[in-house]
Amino acid sequence: MYQVDRAYSYIFYISLVLYLVSIFWGLFVTPEDFVQGNSYRIIYLHVPASFISQSLYIAMAIASAIFLIWKVKLSAYLVRSIAPIGAITTFIALISGSIWGIPTWGTWWVWDARIVSTLILFIMYLGLISLHDSFSNHEKADKFLSILVLVGSVNIPIIKMSVEWWSTLHQPASITISDKPAIDLVMLYPLFGSIVGFAGIVTCLVILSSKLQILRRERNKSWIKNYV
Amino acid sequence: MFNFEFNSLAEAFLMQSQNGQNHGIFVWTVLIIVFLSILATFIFYKMSIKKITKKLK
Numbered sequence: 001m002y003q004v005d006r007a008y009s010y011i012f013y014i015s016l017v018l019y020l021v022s023i024f025w026g027l028f029v030t031p032e033d034f035v036q037g038n039s040y041r042i043i044y045l046h047v048p049a050s051f052i053s054q055s056l057y058i059a060m061a062i063a064s065a066i067f068l069i070w071k072v073k074l075s076a077y078l079v080r081s082i083a084p085i086g087a088i089t090t091f092i093a094l095i096s097g098s099i100w101g102i103p104t105w106g107t108w109w110v111w112d113a114r115i116v117s118t119l120i121l122f123i124m125y126l127g128l129i130s131l132h133d134s135f136s137n138h139e140k141a142d143k144f145l146s147i148l149v150l151v152g153s154v155n156i157p158i159i160k161m162s163v164e165w166w167s168t169l170h171q172p173a174s175i176t177i178s179d180k181p182a183i184d185l186v187m188l189y190p191l192f193g194s195i196v197g198f199a200g201i202v203t204c205l206v207i208l209s210s211k212l213q214i215l216r217r218e219r220n221k222s223w224i225k226n227y228v
Numbered sequence: 229m230f231n232f233e234f235n236s237l238a239e240a241f242l243m244q245s246q247n248g249q250n251h252g253i254f255v256w257t258v259l260i261i262v263f264l265s266i267l268a269t270f271i272f273y274k275m276s277i278k279k280i281t282k283k284l285k
Contacts, residue, residue, distance in 0.1 A: 027255065028232055028240060037245025041255050045262045088269055096258045103254055201266060208273035215280045228284045 001211070001227055008207050015200020022193030030187050039103040042096055044190060047174075048198035049092035053121060054156055056086040056202070061153040064146035076142035077217060079149060080132050081209035085202060087125035094118060097170075105169055113162035114170035117155060124152050138217065 026044035135141035
């Protein structure tokens with residue numbers, strides 16, 4: 001806990017500076033997009049939130065598997081801690097996408113495969129939080145939560161591949177591992193910076209959320225008394 | 229590469245595109261929502277941790 005507290009400050013300040021610089025670069029320095037005009041600048045806020053919301057779910061699925069296989073208690077705490085942060089990042093992704101849709105598509109909402117699968121992710125996050133909190137027995141809640149997280153992880157490849165499998169209004173991914181990026185390098189650098197910076201800020205939120213979870217669940221242990 | 233895209237604060241606020249539409253309202257709204265959401269989450273967790281720490285002491 002002490003080491004995490006120390007690392008927290010470094011991660012927070014480095015990520016915050018990187019995120020703010022990247023956002024400033026993206027909003028004021030990069031040139032206007034030929035097709036979308038200046039509305040494309042929302043990419044520097046939307047893509048990091050969208051990418052992180054899915055990454056958090058993958059992290060939850062890994063932690064759930066670790067908990068179910070090796071019974072590591074900390075993994076169960078982590079699953080419960082990530083869920084609200086995942087819900088917030090998915091909310092940001094949905095809202096920013098809807099606002100971006102107004103000047104780009106002429107509508108804030110369409111029942112498009114990518115958007116609907118992201119909405120399902122948001123509902124899943126909320127459902128997982130509610131499910132866990134509805135149990136009075138924490139051990140039982142952790143087990144159910146972990147199983148449901150693993151079942152729900154099927155939605156992640158669906159979100160990722162939705163723009164390939166179905167004809168969607170949402171554009172295909174601009175950055176892929178196998179192909180050259182579809183956007184110019186001038187626009188790509190601040191995008192990378194904003195993704196890394198946002199990931200760092202979200203990591204800090206997960207640290208805080210985990211700390212709260214540990215304090216709540218371990219409050220009767222002697223080591224917690226020494227820590228506080 | 230490092231030239232500013234806008235000549236004044238007013239231009240940056242409006243973000244008028246070549247098709248004549250002002251996109252600033254969309255960009256700034258998203259920026260405010262993102263920053264407020266992150267800030268509110270930090271405040272919530274910081275306050276909750278402070279509260280429980282006080283109780284445990």
